[in-house]
Amino acid sequence: MKELIRFIRPPNSWKTSVSVLTGAMFGLIAYLFVISKADSYLSDSPETCVNCHIMAPQYATWNHSAHREKASCNDCHVPHDNFINKYFFKGKDGFGHASAFVMRNEPQVIKIKEASSDVVQQNCIRCHGGLITDSKLMHKTNKYHYERQGRKCWECHKHTPHGRVNSLSSVHNAKVPIPEFVGEIVPEWLKKAINKK
Amino acid sequence: IMERKAEAVFAYTPQVEHSEMEPRNEVWGKNFPREFETYYDTKDISFKSKYNGGAMIDMLEVDPRLVVLWAGYGFSKDYNQGRGHYYALTDMRNTLRTGAPIDGKASPMPNTCWTCKSPDVPRVMKEKGVAEFYSGKWQEKGNEIVNIIGCADCHDSKTMELKISRPALVEAFERMGKDITKATHQEMRSLVCAQCHVEYYFDKKKVPGAAYLTFPWDNGLTCEDAEKYYDDMNFKDWTHKLSKAPMLKTQHPGYEVYLTGVHAKRGVSCADCHMPYKNEGGMKFSDHKIQSPLNNVANSCQVCHREETKSLIEDVYERQDRIIHNRDRLEELLVRAHVEAKKAWELKATEEEMKDILILIRHSQWRWDYAAASHGGSFHSPVEIGRIIATGIDKAQEARIKLARLFAAKGFNEEVAYPEVKNKDL
């Protein structure tokens, strides 16, 4: 054990600079963490995802879909089988997206990866399992039961929930709730005009 | 990251900078050509559904009984089924019910009428003050009001976020103890409409000389809540020419009725159905051609309902049919009640004898109008509208039972003939 400590302890002459550097590293990471709202990666609100404008197309399309009121991003994109899996996946994903974003190597058109698409599929079934597996309710989906096996739900439900075309330029005026940027619901002049009386 | 964030905030680079109060849609339109163009498509009035659509329909022509119901009031001179936003100013200037205010001639109508017809309104209000805006007649501020309803009515000029641009809605919320600035984005997608698509009246007492635009929501937003509000303050819009009943006019309680329906309860907003996403040349944006969703089922209803277009339209018509049948019957009963009440006066009925009867007529017609004026209401909340009409029928008939007894007391025992209403002249 002592050996080990001695091994990683830097030579005395380096001591000061290493401490400063490590401190700076931690500081920088913390800073990045704060301004990139990495902590918000742990939350379930869709606002989290639109911290990156890159997610704006997905936000905008989801916000105009049938799922808006009952299923947010993480309901579909993060595993819900158990607690640990959920946060592990979130962390891993968050790191991936963040580095891609910072490194500016994100593609113009994002495509879902195999692993995350499996996650999504499981989530579709999590919510709609009752409707699509209950033989009694098959009347809604009956005809398609056999064709459905082994396919992703959105091979048929292509518009659920993002639609087909989601390149960044396709929704460039989309209203996404970027916190610093929320306008005044009641403009200043009107507030004043009302309060005057 | 800092840099990218700034980029995210300004998701668009404005072509044109303009002020907060810019009333000209063309100017905003430079930055947002798609929204602008679709908005101006509200000019298209070709679509007609079973009961609604874009066309201007002369309702007094289609249904002359309305002339009886509104006898003695402006609406009996002219009333059209509304059309697109593009026409709001034109239609208001042209309507005969206001006493021909054309060409700067003196008009009997207050400036308050302009409130829901143009983005020049917030501009003038800011310049002159709210109460001052509500004062005076048309010819006085009419020349300031030139742009059709538009961007500045609903949007913040810097962020393009939705905003409330007029006082009445904010004040109504305040009086109910609610804070409208706490509204969610999704609620705002209906609240911008609730600035105009609501029942209202002019409060003449609040600020002397002003016809202060007010929403009767202090007791709540239902039909009965508003009725109680008006009753408690002894308010009437006019005295009926035939029956002498102290009448109320219901104007388009679109938002209030919508709130009682299942779509509102499930978080579906006006914009979801009337301004759905549109996909054009790979671009997605909110279709600003605000119109009947039945002209655009694929983008509106079918986002949520995987049903055939035909079947969804059928759903709407089926609900409307079930409602309109009884609404029509109520209309007939009200015509009868008015002419019977007139007969009673001729038979020298006293004020005392007529009092209850006239209140029943007032309450019954309030309900009929609530159902009739809430265009779309028979779909927005069919169970509630059905309920309201049933209570309206009950009250109209109750009035007529009392009238029959009154006739007997006056020694008259015949059926009063149903008036032949052929055209707009009574």
Place this chain on the structure above:
Amino acid sequence: IMERKAEAVFAYTPQVEHSEMEPRNEVWGKNFPREFETYYDTKDISFKSKYNGGAMIDMLEVDPRLVVLWAGYGFSKDYNQGRGHYYALTDMRNTLRTGAPIDGKASPMPNTCWTCKSPDVPRVMKEKGVAEFYSGKWQEKGNEIVNIIGCADCHDSKTMELKISRPALVEAFERMGKDITKATHQEMRSLVCAQCHVEYYFDKKKVPGAAYLTFPWDNGLTCEDAEKYYDDMNFKDWTHKLSKAPMLKTQHPGYEVYLTGVHAKRGVSCADCHMPYKNEGGMKFSDHKIQSPLNNVANSCQVCHREETKSLIEDVYERQDRIIHNRDRLEELLVRAHVEAKKAWELKATEEEMKDILILIRHSQWRWDYAAASHGGSFHSPVEIGRIIATGIDKAQEARIKLARLFAAKGFNEEVAYPEVKNKDL
């Protein structure tokens, strides 16, 4: 698919073989213990919702106005809100409205009553013939009817597929030119219920001596269609004791009303809500505890609606409240109409003078009963029930206007007092 079908058919190895007509649920239950056990849970009558539920409620006690509405008819002696299938036979044997048919004493009631109360019925029908079954009084075949509604009423004994076990529904389809054997599996999940949960009458002319169970569907399945059917054949269930109106009794038009609602239009069946899948120890099966779905929202509604339980129950109550308020008012108006008509007879009104009035009362009460007897109807199809009640109110009041005029003609001009109805004795 063929393969899967065969699999479905022979999915079980029967423990017990029994005949097609086996009426004893215990015997079928050997093969299907889960369905059997849950079916017998209909014995549990502890659940109470706002307006429905399992408990037996003495409706005449709760609402004595019913005694007036049904004066002169069996229902004014005894009427309870229905409970689970387990009790169908008990409740029928115990009801006082049939003139105490207990202990093999002579009864005034036809054997036809048994038709919807037991799986012994198809057995006896097969043995004795359908018309013969419908002939004679209770004491005659009552001893044959011992098993509670059960498996043989809805299932084929070999395949366990759903089947129609009684003639009336098949005959009604035939007369409408429809072929019930073409029904899909999903339709069958409602049609088995439609054997019993429908409005009916006894046709005394079809086969002499028999009270032939018949559904009045020849003109269609709406409220007005059935009314026309009865009017055209001059049918009445009884003559009202007070008003002397030729009355109709509506019995539980559950299926007909359901058909007019949005759930039926979207293909949702009775069984989807009243017999949802249940998961017990890894086994999935249809919960045969047929009851109010509000006692089981998770397995019924929430399969399709991802709303909170509380919110879904609220949806149901909200619709029921909006309907029941007006239904109650209609009930009051009908009580008034009956006592006023009685007064008119006392004033020596003629048959001729009363004719239109009595028809209005008949039609109005038909509508009230249609809404009241279709338990669950205020949720199954609230817009349609609301429509029906509004027309009912209109007609009751129209009758009262005519009565007021008639009173005047007879020199009587007072309000007829609302009767004090305190208990079951008029």
